[in-house]
Amino acid sequence: MISLNNISKKYNMGHVTVNALGPVTLTIHKGEFVAVLGPSGSGKSTMMNILGCLDRPSLGEYLLDNTPVHGFSRTKLARVRNMKVGFVFQSFNLLPFATAYENVELPMLYAKISGKEREHTVKHLLEIVGLSDRASHRPAELSGGERQRIAVARALANNPDIILADEPTGNLDSKSGAEILNLFEQLHADGKTLIFVTHDENLASHAKRIIRLLDGKINQDYTQN
Amino acid sequence: MHFLLSYLYEFRHQKLRMFLTIMAVSWGMANIALMLSVGEGLYQMMSRGMTGMGEGIVVMWPNQTSMTHNGFGPGKPVRVTEQDIHEGEKLPLVKAISAEYSGWSVQMKTADKNISKQVRGVYPCYGVMRNLIPERGGRFLNTLDEERRRRVIFIGNEIRNTLFGEESNPVGKTIWVNGSPFTVIGVMEKKFQTSMYSGSDAQASFIPASTFRTLFNRTYVNIVLLAPESKENSKDAQEAFRSLIAARHRFHPDDKELFHNWDTFETQEMQDKIFRGLQLFLGIIGGLTLLIAGLGVANIMYVTVKERTREIGIKMAVGAHPLLIIMQFLLEALFTVSIGGALGVAMSMGLMALFDLVPLPETFINVMGRPEPVFSGLIALVCVTILNFVGLMAGIFPARRASLVDPVDALRYE
Numbered sequence: 248m249i250s251l252n253n254i255s256k257k258y259n260m261g262h263v264t265v266n267a268l269g270p271v272t273l274t275i276h277k278g279e280f281v282a283v284l285g286p287s288g289s290g291k292s293t294m295m296n297i298l299g300c301l302d303r304p305s306l307g308e309y310l311l312d313n314t315p316v317h318g319f320s321r322t323k324l325a326r327v328r329n330m331k332v333g334f335v336f337q338s339f340n341l342l343p344f345a346t347a348y349e350n351v352e353l354p355m356l357y358a359k360i361s362g363k364e365r366e367h368t369v370k371h372l373l374e375i376v377g378l379s380d381r382a383s384h385r386p387a388e389l390s391g392g393e394r395q396r397i398a399v400a401r402a403l404a405n406n407p408d409i410i411l412a413d414e415p416t417g418n419l420d421s422k423s424g425a426e427i428l429n430l431f432e433q434l435h436a437d438g439k440t441l442i443f444v445t446h447d448e449n450l451a452s453h454a455k456r457i458i459r460l461l462d463g464k465i466n467q468d469y470t471q472n
Numbered sequence: 473m474h475f476l477l478s479y480l481y482e483f484r485h486q487k488l489r490m491f492l493t494i495m496a497v498s499w500g501m502a503n504i505a506l507m508l509s510v511g512e513g514l515y516q517m518m519s520r521g522m523t524g525m526g527e528g529i530v531v532m533w534p535n536q537t538s539m540t541h542n543g544f545g546p547g548k549p550v551r552v553t554e555q556d557i558h559e560g561e562k563l564p565l566v567k568a569i570s571a572e573y574s575g576w577s578v579q580m581k582t583a584d585k586n587i588s589k590q591v592r593g594v595y596p597c598y599g600v601m602r603n604l605i606p607e608r609g610g611r612f613l614n615t616l617d618e619e620r621r622r623r624v625i626f627i628g629n630e631i632r633n634t635l636f637g638e639e640s641n642p643v644g645k646t647i648w649v650n651g652s653p654f655t656v657i658g659v660m661e662k663k664f665q666t667s668m669y670s671g672s673d674a675q676a677s678f679i680p681a682s683t684f685r686t687l688f689n690r691t692y693v694n695i696v697l698l699a700p701e702s703k704e705n706s707k708d709a710q711e712a713f714r715s716l717i718a719a720r721h722r723f724h725p726d727d728k729e730l731f732h733n734w735d736t737f738e739t740q741e742m743q744d745k746i747f748r749g750l751q752l753f754l755g756i757i758g759g760l761t762l763l764i765a766g767l768g769v770a771n772i773m774y775v776t777v778k779e780r781t782r783e784i785g786i787k788m789a790v791g792a793h794p795l796l797i798i799m800q801f802l803l804e805a806l807f808t809v810s811i812g813g814a815l816g817v818a819m820s821m822g823l824m825a826l827f828d829l830v831p832l833p834e835t836f837i838n839v840m841g842r843p844e845p846v847f848s849g850l851i852a853l854v855c856v857t858i859l860n861f862v863g864l865m866a867g868i869f870p871a872r873r874a875s876l877v878d879p880v881d882a883l884r885y886e
Contacts, residue, residue, distance in 0.1 A: 404790075
């Protein structure tokens with residue numbers, strides 16, 4: 248489902264070109280639960296941006312569901328992000344002026360889904376993350392754990408196959424973190440492809456497959472149980 | 473829906489900034505609306521003033537020949553007779569034609585007053601042509617007056633005021649004109665007249681042409697008043713009458729100097745052009761003010777885009793089409809100018825209402841009437857068009873910048 252072939256990302260910093268990632272070759276199958284580990288500066292955020300189609304690689308080939316997306320325009324990438332990928336960020340990234348309900352609804356608005364269907368899905372998703380009673384609250388009125396659960400609900404809005412999470416428990420206390428993790432395990436059980444980017448070994452221990460990055464290259468890639 | 477939410481959020485958090493921006497727009501809008509309305513009011517007033525003399529008429533003064541013909545050298549005076557006018561009536565392009573005989577400084581006497589004023593001898597159709605409308609209880613000259621050379625007189629409202637007192641109805645009373653008694657048959661209703669060729673109609677009196685000729689022993693008319701069938705054939709009608717006179721008096725058929733003509737169609741057209749120019753000028757000034765307000769809006773929009781980089785990043789991350797981001801900021805800019813515009817129109821309406829309270833010199837009002845600003849549908853359309861243009865211009869560039877935000881950077885933006 249995900250196939251990276253000699254992907255690399257370079258940044259121009261003045262006269263110096265910095266190689267942030269790669270070349271990396273990697274395949275992730277549907278339903279896998281992967282943790283990408285590495286110290287800061289190892290290229291794991293860059294990798295997550297490329298995997299999530301937020302960024303385009305400088306070189307290489309990215310096949311997502313057998314579609315080469317590395318050359319896609321901004322508009323086409325937006326469509327891919329909307330339909331195929333769900334993001335969960337460390338800092339939640341919810342719209343501050345919108346309610347929990349509206350935040351979850353947002354990706355469906357962009358997908359032009361009808362009002363009735365949206366309502367049905369949002370209610371269902373809020374139920375899954377256990378926040379039906381918080382639908383009309385704004386992010387500022389929610390706890391960190393609740394915000395992240397809303398973010399997870401939003402990531403699931405258009406029923407994407409892939410969930411990308413960047414340090415999803417990084418800003419949470421251990422109890423909320425455990426709840427979020429629980430939620431992810433449940434999603435994994437439902438057949439979603441989960442990819443975590445983290446430097447938290449404890450979080451990574453829940454994943455089935457570990458990819459360790461060092462200096463932009465894959466250092467280790469193994470499965471665990 | 474989401475657009476409105478984020479807009480209201482922005483509004484709540486940037487009250488002063490939004491307020492100032494909207495005030496700038498509304499002031500610009502009030503400016504343009506007010507300028508155009510005052511211009512329109514002035515135009516309408518001037519048009520009314522012109523029509524005070526009559527609409528669609530040509531005033532023709534007999535002049536003298538300029539070409540040698542039939543052994544006569546140039547400089548022979550043109551003398552138009554009653555018979556010439558009657559022949560003129562038969563011309564196909566002529567709707568109406570009237571002679572006008574003028575008597576200057578004619579003695580007019582009542583029992584206790586004695587004044588010297590202008591008296592004109594005219595045809596019954598003259599009243600309609602020159603917009604001489606009688607006050608209630610009176611009438612203008614008619615064909616019987618003309619046929620029977622009646623000694624009847626139609627007087628201007630200011631003559632009435634002098635001889636009989638304001639607000640009085642002198643119909644049926646007698647005025648001695650050069651010693652002959654005339655019965656007053658009507659008083660001209662007060663009218664607004666800015667165009668005139670031999671003094672204001674309010675200061676003149678009118679008697680039948682036939683009576684005038686006998687009383688003052690005249691053969692030749694002073695002025696020919698011609699109403700062409702339409703604006704389009706005004707020139708042809710004038711030419712037809714000129715040719716008729718040339719033929720009847722054996723002048724050179726191509727002599728163009730037989731008459732001096734004052735074509736009110738031409739005057740109206742010229743006045744229209746001047747006022748279109750004035751309106752354009754006022755509109756441009758108002759438009760510039762609005763444009764400056766538009767720059768303010770653009771400025772604010774740039775700041776807004778910068779401040780909301782993270783919001784843009786989030787929307788992009790969950791799949792917002794870049795066009796949607798453009799639309800959002802464009803709509804916000806348009807929304808801001810719309811609110812400002814609506815306030816501006818309200819403001820200009822208020823200022824127009826206050827216009828009545830501006831003290832103007834009494835004499836000015838008497839001559840010109842009080843100018844009233846007129847806010848017409850066309851002005852509204854012009855204002856809305858300019859406003860939307862300014863809004864689009866103010867919004868499009870910041871909106872474009874917003875859509876070009878890199879989602880990776882935007883999500884990292886604090």
